[in-house]
Amino acid sequence: MSSGITRRHALSALAGAAMARPQRTAPAAPVSVVRCRSYGSELRPALERLFDQLGGLGRLVKGKTVAIKLNLTGSPTYRLGHRPLGLAQWVHENVVGVVVSLLGRAGARRIRLLESPWSTAEPLEEYMLAANWDPQALANAAAGVEFENTNYLGRRKAYVRFAVPGGGSIYPAYDLSPAYQECDVFVSLAKLKEHETAGITLSMKNCFGITPCTIYGDGAPEDEPGLFPRGGRTMFHRGHRQPPRSCPQEIDPRSPREGGYRVPRIVADLVAARPIDLAIIDGIESMAGGEGPWIRRSRPISPGLLIAGTNPVCTDAVATALMGFDPMADRGTPPFETCDNTMRLGEELGIGARDLSRIEVRGTPIREAVCRFRV
């Protein structure tokens, strides 16, 4: 097989899909859904309601250091038509600003905005400016706001090793920026989108970008992490090379060299290794057909939704349903035609449940808010 999927792996994947059963009972947590049609004045009350439906932010963040992984995928100079990036592939800057403001109001001691922007070591603020964002407005949204490019070590001394509970599917552990350890609360602030390789990209898939390209990038050296990031994470997709020798190596280099097999497993493992405490999904304006304008069939879509939860699998399952897909679907069924379901893998790791019958939806019911990404 050209994809590198062996009969053994294929049978194993099919068996897993057929059973569709967690290895141990995965926890379930409520997911909050609110309607919001624009990023204007209605945004702040909508986000307040979103978090109030979860019991408020204070209990989660008061006195804590909060790290927010943003979804700023691809180049800041690449747009879907004329649409600013926040109306398509990026989380919108107003959502970031209001979330930061609400976290500050809820008592967060420090708020770090984190992202590993594409193949660059430039400061995150510079990356935002290139998209015509105003990072100063984000810095002013609360006290103690910091920005950090986690695509490289920057001024920090050493990467931190995050072991995958249970040993991992592809890698046993990941070396990440210490910014992902030095936080009391980890927030994944994602966009409601499909994904060419993983079917969907929501709060879990957003964590693909916590990995530094100094280690997992195409231009990473063979022995030690590079000083600066070079290239994308093709290594994760194709497995054509290993990370630098000083970093955790693949468990089974004979496993399929295929993105639809590897990427969902890597994402699920990353979320198990660096748990998400709060998942927030910006689905007000987005794009359908893929994760960025480089996907040919991509088009604008306006779901008008905000989704949040403290369990990323549950949150992504509700978001998947709101996109018109079945979160219980697996390889061969939309949107997972050519990949495994990351939520199933997360469920099997015990992160959270994807069965909607086990998830309490607070706020707008799914049936009233579905926005079909495929017509």
Place this chain on the structure above:
Amino acid sequence: MRWPAHWRDPSLLKLLANTPINLLLMPADPGLDAVRSEARRMGLSCCEIVTAQPSRPDQVRIRPRSQLEWDAPADVVAVSECVWPSIASESAGSAGPTGVPWVDSNGWFAQLARTLMPESEIWLVFDPPGGTVLRPESYALAVADSEAFGARWVVSLDEQAQADTGLAARVLRAVGDALRFFGQHRAWSGYVTCAVLGVLSDYSGDDRHMAEEILNLLARRHLPFRVLRKTDGKPQFEGLKAMIYPDARPPATELERRLLDFVRQGGLLITGPVWRAREGSPGPEDVHRRFDVLLLGKGRLAIAREPFSDPYLVALDAHLLLGRRHDLIRLWNGGSLNVHYTAERGGKRAVVQLVNYSTRRPAHVVTLGLTTRYRRAWFRELGANKPRALEFQPAPQGIELPLPEFAVYAAVELEV
């Protein structure tokens, strides 16, 4: 236009009818006398190309770009060693590390030559590449890449067009349309470049290559620059926020003093380790740790730890040290474009000229961002008769203008 040497039939001159081409460069070959005679009867000038000092008024000397002497200006400065403007093919292995396509352009050189020889008309002499089928749009691009930056291309046909008069007619129609467009907007060539970054160099000797390549790579970052020459009595720093001094030799004492004043007043000076005056207190490290940054007065002095060797890195570092908050212009989906942003001296008008090296309408439309909040804007595309009024979108950093699709060249006229 460089008349093909084997086009000895005067009737071929009809191909130039309805084009603004008014001068033919041709060898002093008696076999072309009939063409010369008919051309003059049609009102066209004919000149001979020479590579040495001209001995007659109808001779034009062509000088290689690398040997051009800035202090020997002439009415017409015709320069060879130019590139055929295009997106470099991947097979050439020249895709840049910028993540956007590598572009071959003469624009930076045209801007340099126009600045250092302001009284001269700059002619760029280059031929189409062989072994490839060129569409008329490629010829229009060759015109636009020269004219948008203040120079003129000496039109030259490739072998296929020379062998096929039908193709030559289509090519010359496209060239004629482009020349006519720029002829109608000749006033733009009197505008001055809008820039907050200056590049101060001798642009000669051992420093020439580095300084010129920095201009080329700043252009690819869509980071406008002002060309400044050390030997000018008093290079003008007004309006600049940053300066690159790339030369391997330190500046003269007086220029050094002026540069330090520029820094003290809030400017950023980016220079190599040859810099002598290490004044100021240590400042924040640059991202790539390639510079010692000193705080001096209200500004910063960034002294490279190693001599400049890679112009790509110099351009990248300059942009990072300066910071994107000082960007005057931004493009989205503009990877295949170069841009020239100029404004009337002390006036209310400006123009952003956009050259698309792909010569095809892009998969995604281009958005133009400007920090100046202009009040009116018009879009002019090569080949279109009338300008189109553009609508503005407010943006955190100024304004954004969603542009219609265009294939080769467009200009956005602006008014405050």
